[in-house]
Amino acid sequence: MRSYKLISADSHINEPPRLWQDRVPAKFKARAPRMERLKKGHAWIIEGALDPINFGGNASATKPYEERSPWMFWEEVAKGGYLASERLKDMDKDGVDAELLYPTPRPSNAVWWNNKDRDFHLACVRAYNDWLSEFSAYAPDRLGGIAMMPTSGIADTLAELQRTLALPGMRGPLLGQWPEGGLQLTAASDPFWAAMQESGLPVNIHVAFVERPQGEVSRGKLSGEFRILDAPLRMQTLINSGVLDRFPKLKFAFVEVDYGWVPYLMEQMDDRHKRLDPARRTNIKLKPSEYCKRNFYFVYITDRYGIKNRDVIGPSHILWSSDFPHTGADWPHSWDTINETFKGVPEAEKQAILAGNAAALYKLA
Numbered sequence: 001m002r003s004y005k006l007i008s009a010d011s012h013i014n015e016p017p018r019l020w021q022d023r024v025p026a027k028f029k030a031r032a033p034r035m036e037r038l039k040k041g042h043a044w045i046i047e048g049a050l051d052p053i054n055f056g057g058n059a060s061a062t063k064p065y066e067e068r069s070p071w072m073f074w075e076e077v078a079k080g081g082y083l084a085s086e087r088l089k090d091m092d093k094d095g096v097d098a099e100l101l102y103p104t105p106r107p108s109n110a111v112w113w114n115n116k117d118r119d120f121h122l123a124c125v126r127a128y129n130d131w132l133s134e135f136s137a138y139a140p141d142r143l144g145g146i147a148m149m150p151t152s153g154i155a156d157t158l159a160e161l162q163r164t165l166a167l168p169g170m171r172g173p174l175l176g177q178w179p180e181g182g183l184q185l186t187a188a189s190d191p192f193w194a195a196m197q198e199s200g201l202p203v204n205i206h207v208a209f210v211e212r213p214q215g216e217v218s219r220g221k222l223s224g225e226f227r228i229l230d231a232p233l234r235m236q237t238l239i240n241s242g243v244l245d246r247f248p249k250l251k252f253a254f255v256e257v258d259y260g261w262v263p264y265l266m267e268q269m270d271d272r273h274k275r276l277d278p279a280r281r282t283n284i285k286l287k288p289s290e291y292c293k294r295n296f297y298f299v300y301i302t303d304r305y306g307i308k309n310r311d312v313i314g315p316s317h318i319l320w321s322s323d324f325p326h327t328g329a330d331w332p333h334s335w336d337t338i339n340e341t342f343k344g345v346p347e348a349e350k351q352a353i354l355a356g357n358a359a360a361l362y363k364l365a
Contacts, residue, residue, distance in 0.1 A: 136169025
C-alpha cells in the first residue's frame with residue numbers, strides 16, 4: 001500500500017482543445033465546446049457563455065510570476081495539465097504523492113449553465129467525466145477524478161453519480177447546483193444525499209455554485225480572495241433544511257474556500273440561532289456549529305489563520321490544496337510554504353491535514 005505524506009485535495013486539469021469535439025455524439029459536434037486561437041491567446045468558445053473564456057491563470061503555475069497572464073496560447077500550457085504521465089512528473093518535482101482533480105472552473109461552469117437542451121448538456125458532462133476517468137486511471141493511487149454532476153434534474157444527477165462512481169479512477173461528485181438542479185434546495189434531492197451517505201464519500205462543492213452564464217469580460221474584476229463568499233450560504237441551507245438530520249453521516253467538502261473564516265461563522269450561527277424566537281427558529285436537532293464539526297470539511301490553499309485556529313473544528317476536517325496548475329500553486333516549492341506554516345503544529349495533526357484526512361475521506365488508502 002502506498003504511503004502518503006502530501007495529498008492535494010484540490011488540484012486541476014487543463015481540458016485539451018478537442019475534449020468535447022472528439023467525445024460528444026456526432027449530432028452535437030458543431031455545438032460542442034471548442035478552443036479557438038484569438039489575438040491575445042486561445043480561449044474556449046462554449047454555447048451559453050457570454051464571451052470567450054481564457055485560461056492563462058489556470059495553467060500558469062510552472063511560469064515565473066512576472067510571466068503570468070490571463071491569456072495564454074495552448075502551446076504554452078504545460079503537458080502535465082492534460083497528460084497523466086507528465087502530471088506524475090510535475091507532482092514528483094513538488095513532493096506531492098496524490099491529487100484530487102477538478103475541472104477548470106469557468107469552462108466547466110459554462111457547461112453546467114447550458115442545461116436548456118438536456119441531451120446536449122448531458123453529452124457534454126459525460127464526455128468530460130469519461131476523459132477524466134481515463135486520465136485518473138493512469139495512476140489511480142495518485143490521481144483521483146472528481147466527476148461533474150449534471151444540473152438537469154435529480155434523475156439525471158443520480159444516474160451520472162452511479163455511472164461515474166463505477167468508472168476507474170473516480171473519487172466522488174462535484175456539484176455546480178443542488179442535485180435537483182437550480183439554487184433552491186428541496187426534498188427532491190434526498191435520493192442523491194442517501195446515495196452519497198451510503199457511499200461514504202464526500203459531496204464536493206468547489207468555490208461556489210453556478211448562478212449565471214460565464215465569460216471573461218462579463219465576470220468583471222472579482223479576484224480569488226472572494227472565493228469564500230458562497231460557502232456560508234450553502235452551509236446554512238444544508239443545516240436549516242434538515243438535510244443533515246435526515247442524513248447524519250453525509251459529508252461535504254467545501255473546496256478552495258480556506259478555513260480561517262469558519263470559526264467566526266460557527267460562533268455567529270450559534271448566537272443567531274439562539275436569539276431567534278421559537279416561532280422563527282428552524283427545527284434542527286443540534287447547534288449549527290455541531291453540524292460544521294460533524295459533516296463539513298474544508299480545503300485550503302494558503303491559510304495561516306486557519307492553521308492557527310484548527311482546533312475549533314478539529315484538524316481532522318481540514319485538507320491541504322496545491323491548486324496546481326493554477327496561479328495559486330507554490331509549485332515546485334509547496335513544502336517550503338508548508339514547513340513555514342506548520343511551525344509548532346504537532347506532527348500527528350500536520351500529517352492529518354496534509355495527507356491523512358484526504359486519504360481517508362476519498363478512500364485512497
